[in-house]
Amino acid sequence: MTDVTTQIPMVDYLVLDPQPHLVANQCTSCGARYFDRRNACAGCFGTSFTKADVPTDGEVRSFTIVTFAAPGVPVPFVSAIVDCHGTSVRGNLINVEPDPATVSLGMKVRLATYSLGVDDTGAEAIGFGFEPA
Amino acid sequence: MADDVFILGITMTKFGKHPDKDAIDLASEAAMAAIADGGVSMRDMGILAFGNLIGNATGQALQKQIGQTGIPVYNVANACATGATALRTVVMAIKAGEVDMGLAVGVEKLAGAGLLGARDRKPDGNTWTPAGRFGAVTGTDGRIGTETMPGVFAQVGMEYGHKYGGATFELFAKISEKNHAHSTLNPLAAYTKRMTLDEIMNDLMISYPNTRPMCSANCDGAAAAVLVSGTKLKTLSLEQQRRAVKISASVLTSDPWQEACQVLPDVNTLTKAAAKKAYEQAGVGPSDLNLVELHDCFATAELVHYDNLGLCEEGGAVDFFNSGATWRDGSTPVNVSGGLESKGHPIAATGIANVWEVCHHLRGEAGPRQIEGAKVGLAHVIGLGSACGIHILEKSAV
Numbered sequence: 205m206t207d208v209t210t211q212i213p214m215v216d217y218l219v220l221d222p223q224p225h226l227v228a229n230q231c232t233s234c235g236a237r238y239f240d241r242r243n244a245c246a247g248c249f250g251t252s253f254t255k256a257d258v259p260t261d262g263e264v265r266s267f268t269i270v271t272f273a274a275p276g277v278p279v280p281f282v283s284a285i286v287d288c289h290g291t292s293v294r295g296n297l298i299n300v301e302p303d304p305a306t307v308s309l310g311m312k313v314r315l316a317t318y319s320l321g322v323d324d325t326g327a328e329a330i331g332f333g334f335e336p337a
Numbered sequence: 338m339a340d341d342v343f344i345l346g347i348t349m350t351k352f353g354k355h356p357d358k359d360a361i362d363l364a365s366e367a368a369m370a371a372i373a374d375g376g377v378s379m380r381d382m383g384i385l386a387f388g389n390l391i392g393n394a395t396g397q398a399l400q401k402q403i404g405q406t407g408i409p410v411y412n413v414a415n416a417c418a419t420g421a422t423a424l425r426t427v428v429m430a431i432k433a434g435e436v437d438m439g440l441a442v443g444v445e446k447l448a449g450a451g452l453l454g455a456r457d458r459k460p461d462g463n464t465w466t467p468a469g470r471f472g473a474v475t476g477t478d479g480r481i482g483t484e485t486m487p488g489v490f491a492q493v494g495m496e497y498g499h500k501y502g503g504a505t506f507e508l509f510a511k512i513s514e515k516n517h518a519h520s521t522l523n524p525l526a527a528y529t530k531r532m533t534l535d536e537i538m539n540d541l542m543i544s545y546p547n548t549r550p551m552c553s554a555n556c557d558g559a560a561a562a563v564l565v566s567g568t569k570l571k572t573l574s575l576e577q578q579r580r581a582v583k584i585s586a587s588v589l590t591s592d593p594w595q596e597a598c599q600v601l602p603d604v605n606t607l608t609k610a611a612a613k614k615a616y617e618q619a620g621v622g623p624s625d626l627n628l629v630e631l632h633d634c635f636a637t638a639e640l641v642h643y644d645n646l647g648l649c650e651e652g653g654a655v656d657f658f659n660s661g662a663t664w665r666d667g668s669t670p671v672n673v674s675g676g677l678e679s680k681g682h683p684i685a686a687t688g689i690a691n692v693w694e695v696c697h698h699l700r701g702e703a704g705p706r707q708i709e710g711a712k713v714g715l716a717h718v719i720g721l722g723s724a725c726g727i728h729i730l731e732k733s734a735v
Contacts (some may be wrong), residue, residue, distance in 0.1 A: 212465045214480065216472025238599060240470035247594040265499050266601065268491035269545035270483045276458030277479035283488055285496065285601045292597035294482040304506065304545055309499040320475060324463040329474050332481075 209326035215239075218332050223260075224317045226332070228291060230256035237291050260315040261337055262288035267309070269302045282307055286334050298333035312337040339432040341567035343581040344730070346375025349690040352558035352681035353527040354448040360394040360559075364444040365402045367559035367686075371440070375563040376577050379404030382563070383436025386411045386426035388419035388443040388685035391450070399442060416720025417634065419443060420560065420688025421589065425726060427564045428587040437569035443690075444559035445683035451555070454486040454721075487544035487552050487635060489721070492601055494546070494637025497644070503655035504640060506546040510537045513551040513636040513678055515664055520675025522706035527556040527681030551636035553677035560689035578735045582696045585619035585713075586729035592722075604638070604719050608645035611725040615715070616647070619729040623647040626669060627711040628698055630691035632719045633676040643671070646717060646727075670708055673698075691716040692728050699732040 213220055217239040219227050228237035233250035237258070244251045267284040270277075282297035284307075298316055300306055313334035320329035348370040350363055358366075364387070372379060385408055387396030396410035415422040420443030427439035458476045465474035478484040483492075498504025514534050520526040532550055540548040565573070570581055590611040595603050616622055623646065631646060633639035640654050648669050649657030657663070663671035674680045674694040677687065695714035697703045712732045719725050 212467075212474060214474055215477070216467055236594065236596070240599075241472075246599070266492040266496035268483065268488045268495060268547075269542075270479070270485065270488045271545070272452065272487070272541070272543040273479055273483065273485055274452060274455035274457050276460075277455070277476075279479075281479060281483075283483035283492065285482075285492060285597070290596075292600045294600045296480065296482060309495060320465075320480075321461070323461075323465045327465050329465045 208322055208328045211330050212327045214320060214329050214331040218330070220330060224315060224332065225260050226258040226293060226315065228256045228258055229253040258291045258293065259289045262286040262293065262313060264297070264309060264311045264313055265292070267297065267307055269304065269307065284334065286313055296333040297335070299335035340434070342428050342431045342584045343565050343567060343570050344562055344584060344692070344696055345377065345565040345570065345577060345581055346371045346373065346563040347561070347693045347696050348374055349525060349560035349686065349693045350558050351525050352556050352683060355557040360389055360392045360444045360446050361398050361402055363557060363559035364394065364399045364442050367444065367561035368399060368403055368440060368442050371561035371563050376574070377438065377563060379406060381438050382406065382408055382440045384409055384411070384427055384430045384439035386413055386423040386439070386441045388413050388423040389445060390414055390416065390419045390685045392446055394444060396442070415724045416722050417632065417684050418589070418688055418718045418720030418724035418726045419685040420690070421718045421726025421728065422688065422724065424562060424689055424692060424728065425587050425589050428584060431564060431566045437566040439564050440561065441564065441689060442559065442561040443685035443688060445685050446557050447555040447683050448557045449555065452485055454484050454489065483544065485544060486721070487547045489602060490635040490638045491544045491547050493604055494640055496601065497641045497654065501652040501655065506538065508655060508658070509546050509551060509636040509640065510534055510548070512639050512658060513537050516633060516672050516676035516678045517550060519665055519673050520679035523675050523680060526675040526679050527554050528679045529675070547635050547637055551678060553634045553682035554679065556681035556683055558681060558683035558686045558690065560686040560693055562689055562692065575735065579733055580700050581733050582699050583731040583733065584728055585621070585731045586615035586727065588615045588618065588727045590725045602721055602723055604723055605641060605645050607723055607725045608642060608717070608719065611727045612646045615727040615729050621713055621729065625713050626715050628670045628673055628695060628708045628714045629717070630672055630674060630694050631717040633672055633678055634682060634719070636678065639671070639676070642717065646715065665706070665708065673706055673708060688718040688726055691718065692730065695730045699730055
């Protein structure tokens, strides 16, 4: 097994240090937040953005338990929309049974990370999800 | 003032499996039948708007089978609103005064297509390398939520439940039960089997709370419509005028920016905006509608569109459904065709087929499933991404 030399986030809006958290591109004109690379703001067409830390806790605003997915995607898993104090985030609910009896609308959750594995160079990819708070 | 636009001829093929027909066969069947239904000829058409989202068929290929007259062809694509977009393209050409008659066609070969919206996950490479707009080192579907259509629309319905309450698994399954019951009267539907609530809830779970019969059925099919200007219609026979259906509103919207709309597609705001504009254009309100065909791509979607189309008061969709209003004997029958869940959803055909369903009732030609005395109806589609098409149709005054 390759020794872990570095950690790399699964997506660039996941920042691992000093504590794992999500960072949005925030429009300096209207405050709209985005997680992707931007050409301009979809809300006000502004082109100036700053980095904004997204709170690491929130509430499940919607979810589905996916039991049928594309080949290669392990099921079941819980996909959710989490309201992190006004910023909506898409992510899986992890460390919870994928069962409607245990997952509920409005449940409190917090950001959590997990390993996606180590590549040939020793870099470990880190993914994120939300777990019951 | 721009001329009024009427549907002169319209048809849909049987939806289902057509292994012996390609997309152009199906499109030809629908187009020629629509032209015959209108009592006109390909020579009368001034424009052709054509949609085939998943395949690569074109209007020009259709012309080569049914008539090459040199008219402009617009090949349109707008997700699940492709058919409505083709229809509206012809509406705009007539409104602009460029032509007085035109043909809109939508066709799809989708039987056995499986899960839409999701791509097979590729094995990870030997090194984690960030790529794309999110700098992702691997596929995100299944790791950062879901990209499948049943999953996305499940979340759309569950979000409504979180906001207003009462949207349970059983409630969504009951919506599906209604549409499957309606389908038993529609010989052109892909599936016409009545299903009990138990059967629906215990069927294969695709993405909670959507089981398989709560998902739109992938199938083959085509639909076509011949549109005519009001001025031209007056020169045609009384029978043609009697059967013509007025398009009293034709609206297309896209999704305006809202917080969260790039996290979970917002199918609500653009539908509300389209509905508002359509009611204004037509000079009617939701209570005037004798029937509605709305985009029940999943049972979880139908619920939110009761609210988005103003069929109930804001937040009242659950109570509205539970009152029985949307069954065919209710105050606002919804999806008496069986809806996408049973009639089927050959994507580019859907936005014309739902208009056909409404026209069928307004003309009094719907046979055993006729909504008696229907005078005004609404057809709605949503294409994820998003596009919303709404057409309000009125029975001829002749």
